Amino acid sequence: MMVNTELAKSPLGGIGLGDATKVFLKEVPFTPGFDLRVQPGTPAFTAVIDALGLKLEPTVGRVMRINADCIVSEDEFPAQGGVIALCLGPDWWYLTGTADIQKLLSSALETHHLSLVDVSSQRTKIEIYGPSAKDVLLHYWEQDLREDNFPIDSCSQGVFAKTPVIMWHCCKDCYILFPRASFAKHIWTALTDAAVEYL
Amino acid sequence: MLNIPCPYCGPRDETEFHYGAQAHVAYPESPKDLTDEQWAKFVFIKSNPKGWLAERWVHNSGCRRWFNVWRNTATHEFGPSYKPFTQQPKSPA
């Protein structure tokens, strides 16, 4: 759905802060998001793969994408038609990107047991990038962020500043947090506070 | 801080999980056919021996999946974890 940004408000109003040579934080507002639930190995799963043109692998923590290079230096999300799929559970993906995901999957939804729920307002997106990005995150993120264990295009759900988030390591020195909208201000406060020592 | 082996996500900190007590206690086929005593046993009584116990945990801050895992209740050592409705691995004892 096209978002009427004149009437819509993002949880953080598109705020940004920092210094890209150290660490930069910013909200990327109004990015679409869908929770996809589908059982791997079923015809429904095959239908989803065909519809998205993206061979999903049911490996929790794996991010797959098509037409979606990470571009942290620009304000907008990847080029047209991009799909990014974050595998959050053995039958669960978070889909985002510039493609019309609802439309891509509409026929699969009609014939198969799967669930596609628009959660664009459920979460917002905060990018954290720069050489100190990982250090800033580790003030609150308790999971292993070492490159061997959380390489580029890994994702994970976990607890950040006592709130649930999705974390995506999208490219070098760049991470994207997907906080729930109700917690976005809290997380922003925590992140900017943690960044103080690095700026 | 336990390090709990989620069969889907790998080892994670205890804070990401909730505990679900003894594993392999199925909801009775027909509760109405149970005596009060049998029903109360199902509802209220769970095994908690000293030593190895197959338990349920849910990775609720992560993949949200329930799973079973062997844990030594005396030493906090973990044995293998396994998905529901899959073959139970042997007790590490």
Add this chain to the structure above:
Amino acid sequence: MSNVTFTFDGQQYTGVSGESLASALLRNGVIHFTNSSYKDRPRGIMGLWVEESNALVNVDSGPGEPMKASTTIPIVEGLITRSTQGVGDLPDTRDNSRYDKSNRHVDVLVVGAGIAGLTATKKFAELGKSVILIDDQPTPGGHMRHLGTQVPAELMAVLELANVTYLPRTTVQGLYDQGYSVATQRRTDHLDANVHTEVSRIRTWHIRADHTVLATGAFQRHLVFANNDRPGIMLSHAAATYVSQGANPFKTAVVVTVDNQGYRDALRLHTAGVAVSAVVDIRETAGGASVEAVKDAGIRIVSGKTALDTAGTPTGLVSAVTIAKADGSEPESIDADLIAMSGGWTPIVHLATFIGIKPTWVPALAAFVVERNDVLTSTTGMLAGDFGGDDDAAVFFGPELTTEQALVAFVDFQRDATLRDFNRAIGAGMRSIEHVKRYTSIGTSHDQGKTSGTTTMGLIGQAIGKAPDEIGSLTFRPPYISIPFAALAGRDRGLLSDPIRTTPIHSWHESAKAPMEDVGQWKRPWFFPINGENMHAAVLRECAAVREGVGVMDASTLGKIDLRGKDVGKFLDMIYTNMFSTLKVGMSRYGLMCGIDGMVFDDGVTTRISENHWLMTTTTGGAAKVLDWLEEWLQTEWPDLEVYCTSVTEQIATVAIVGPKSRELMSRLAPDLDVSNEMFAFMENKYADVAGIPARVARISFSGELAYEINVPGSFGLHIWQAVMKQGTDLNITPYGTETMHVLRAEKGFVIVGQETDGTQTPQDLDMDWIVSKKKEDFIGKRSFSRADTAREGRHQLVGILTDDGSAVIPEGAYIVAGVDEKTAPPVKHIGYVTSSYDSAALGHSFALALVANGLARKGEKVAIPMADRVLTGVITDSVFVDKENTRRDG
């Protein structure tokens, strides 16, 4: 090396940068440091590091800190300290320093950067492992640093490796299951005496290591003899280290030892210019390089003797030591202003015991050691028994003393606990260290028995003729050293102390200056005061507006779960007590959930969006719990059901417009929507553009009034709210908060799970048997309704209470008693309690909901509610006070 000026007890001193406060004070000739806490005896510095028992200070500069060991404080320009007599005092100003926390995963954690720790670091680093090396000292080297010896270059080089992180001035405070450690790093205290707000003063590290190497080293022990606490009586390793670094107020020393460490320290004292009158060794024979070197230096060696007593100067400093055989025979007095004790080494087993490892007693070392080498943990260096010595130590803790002598022979300096106290414990039959510890308070003070622990066990053994390991084992608990609470809190203070959840409409509530109520982590507007109204006035006004006009409430906090699949209806039939599979598309139904114990667990309205698509709402606080509950049943009991659950709590913003005039307002907001009762019935859902946004509008009411809930994507929540306020201006649209919502629902007898319930109420207890299906074969909780306890007479049941004094609002939680008046003498039998209580604009009267034993059968009975100052009275009524016939909900 530069000079640093600091203050101690109001006097300025100059020390050498990099040294400890203790060292600097000794350099300035301060031997009498303070007096002891209970017995007021003069005391001096005895140790080198955190084992120090006597020389504690309050730090008054910078953020301030009480009860710090002067041996661990780096002197900095402007440092202000004050000696404490055992007890510190907290600064009365707020500590504005920054404290934070960070997390790390690593292959190997090495604790201790002495030679053993550095060697282990080198080994693992060369294997390509990532290593965090933590050391509580400012520079690496451990004892070697104390000895002034250069650490081998190849070991120093490991600190520079890319895969090694070296954290100096960092103390591992706790070691836990599966390689989890917590450490505190002091990051600014050594820089200056300022308060740091942008760099954290203390960082708490949470580290998960695949393998942990404990190379924690050892402390030296003291010996227990009469008057062993005078200033000038020190641990020999500490004394020799201070003196050889130029902090030397002493002229003549006697070394009292049980091992060759005493000889090595005697040589260091001798080399530094202190005249060593004698090395007094309890052992009859001693050999080894250090003994030979002492002989070569011409120092007198006394074998088979130990210190028995000391004499002091008029100000209490030590002036002489009486040495004797262990039984007190053959005494001899030797003058000295320094008595250096070497009572053996106590390896620092704390971290090992935190994870349940029992140390082993090694008689040849006279020490408890930990030898461990498994997947998770290994030990090395002195902890593992590698003392690098050339001798066997004597297992000896002090000579036989008379009762008089025992009164002044100290086992625990900080607690002023003496051998006399100890002997009384033994005399009273205590044998376990745990009992002796609690009886005497030995080991319970600031240092937590770092020096006295092994000594106490040794003394018990000596007293009853057993080896220390037959007495018990050393066990310690985290933290290893005291930590400011601020360091544990880290950034979890102020705004960050607990997450705050807000709805998309929150900014409007804030600008309306609504006081907020905490509902779980949510901030919800409590009421919207106008012109300085108090809460009571605001709530009466808001309630009246809803019952007579139109009000608006932000209901976005309700938990929402999207359910998809062909089996959702079947699933919900098991989850809810009432029937859902029969619900028609486009309709909503209220449902109650119970646990398997039959107790009410959550409630809410669930809507059938389409044949295989449903939307459940839960209580505001219950969303996560309910989602977990649904997933638990789907994953572990009924995996064959085709149902997927997705949390959409924040996806949907909900604005409820409520009251007789809501229909008019709804038609203005959505001109294309037919809002007539015929076309848009109670519990029905319609889709329409509302203020330009596609919305789902539901006719759901939590007040009994005509109401519409407008549901839109969260990002449009504020827009809808603003549109409602604008379109409703001439209808006197009245925003209302949680308090008015609570009053309105209570007037209708609607329960709030968690307010009317505490996990021990069945639906029947709540007078809600109407929502328990009699047709369904089974649902969660059903079987428990017929259990003897849930089916019994006399359970607490939900009723209303109408107060006789209509202006008296009974406090929630108040006890209700039957059949009494103000003249009844206590005790009175309580029959229930008040769960909700309000003043009602609609009734013009106060009222309450209550759980009362057998309450449903007691309607009409008079009850009393005793308060501190009076007894309120009332009558038991039905729980529905307003519109029993449900005539208002259709407008």
